[in-house]
Amino acid sequence: MSTDENRSTAFIxxxxxxxxxxxxxxxxxxQTLADRAGLSRRMLTQIEQGTANPSLVTVDKIAHALGVDFAALSAPSSTEPLQVSEPTEVWRNDAGSRAVLHAAGSRRGGPELWEWTLQPGDRxxxxxxxxxxxxxxxxxxxxLVLTADQQAVTLTPGMSARLASDRxxxxxxxxxxxxxxxxxxxTT
Structure with missing residues (x-):
């Protein structure tokens, strides 16, 4: 098993x-949590058992149903003032595109640092x-073509953008x- 697969398994x-x-x-x-998150009981059971690989959206739904943010469920907890994080592959598709969570704030609503890779033609x-x-x-x-509210912008290396992602x-x-x-x- 590769290091990335080990990290992904550890994350799940x-x-x-x-x-x-x-x-x-x-x-x-x-059943109560599944209902609040809009998931099937079976899917939630598989997630709790570590046998399902849920999408980012699914993890986010569970987090909100529990009253926490994505990072609270996905990042190792620590009360240390300085914490070195291991990168955790949170999402990958069959084309090889992936999302890696590198670090997350320790407080609810804290920032999350991600690295994304999209393969040619992927979305x-x-x-x-x-x-x-x-x-x-x-x-x-x-x-990178970033689209929100039917507005698309094209970003090339070195360019940056701010996105209101509540849409x-x-x-x-x-x-x-x-x-x-x-x-x-x-949001906090």
């Missing part, structure tokens, strides 16, 4: 443990984040392999 297992811990601490049944369609959420994006290679939006790599850094600042 940690996510499952954290979802179960928070659900039980909140006195919720699996990621995102669901709206909670009201007030913003992203800062810096393209490091390739061409439907997408990332696309029309021609080349594209990499970009994404800092998400969730």
């Amino acid at each position: 297992e940690r996510l499952g443990r954290e979802v179960r811990r928070r659900r039980q601490a909140g006195g919720m049944t699996v 990621y369609n995102a669901e709206p984040d909670p009201s007030g959420t913003e992203e800062l994006i810096l393209v490091t290679a390739g061409i 439907t939006y997408s990332y696309a790599a029309p021609t080349n392999r594209t990499t970009f850094i994404r800092v998400v600042h969730p």
